[in-house]
Amino acid sequence: MALLGAWSAGEISYQHLFGEETCPELGSIPACFVVLAGYAAIVWAGITKQKTMLLLGWIPVFALAALGASFELLSVDPVCPQTANGIPKCYISLAVAASLGMLGWVSVFRAPRFPAG
Numbered sequence: 001m002a003l004l005g006a007w008s009a010g011e012i013s014y015q016h017l018f019g020e021e022t023c024p025e026l027g028s029i030p031a032c033f034v035v036l037a038g039y040a041a042i043v044w045a046g047i048t049k050q051k052t053m054l055l056l057g058w059i060p061v062f063a064l065a066a067l068g069a070s071f072e073l074l075s076v077d078p079v080c081p082q083t084a085n086g087i088p089k090c091y092i093s094l095a096v097a098a099s100l101g102m103l104g105w106v107s108v109f110r111a112p113r114f115p116a117g
Helices: 002-017 031-048 051-074 089-109
Strands: none
Touching: 002 031, 002 089, 031 051, 031 089, 051 089
C-alpha cells in the first residue's frame, strides 16, 4: 500500500514539476512533495522496521490527506488533484494513509504474543 501511495504521489509530483497538474502548496513547498517523502519514509520503515521512521512518514501523509479531504468537502471548487473519473486524490490518499496507520500499528508497535509454554 505504501508503494502505491509513493507511486501516486511521485506521479503527481512529476506532473507538478512540469506544470501538467498542480497540487496545493505549503508555503513554497508543494504538498505532493511532502506526501511523496512521507510515503517513501513509510516504505523505508516497512523494510527496516523502524518505528520512528514510520511515524515521521505517516503523520504528515495522514494529516495532509485529512486536511485536503476536509477542504475538498467544504469547498465548492476542487482543492485536490482528481482522477480521470473526478474522484479527488486526497480521498484516496486518506483511505490509504488510514489503512497504513492501522497496519503499521499492528505490525510495528505491537509485540508478537506467543502462547506460554
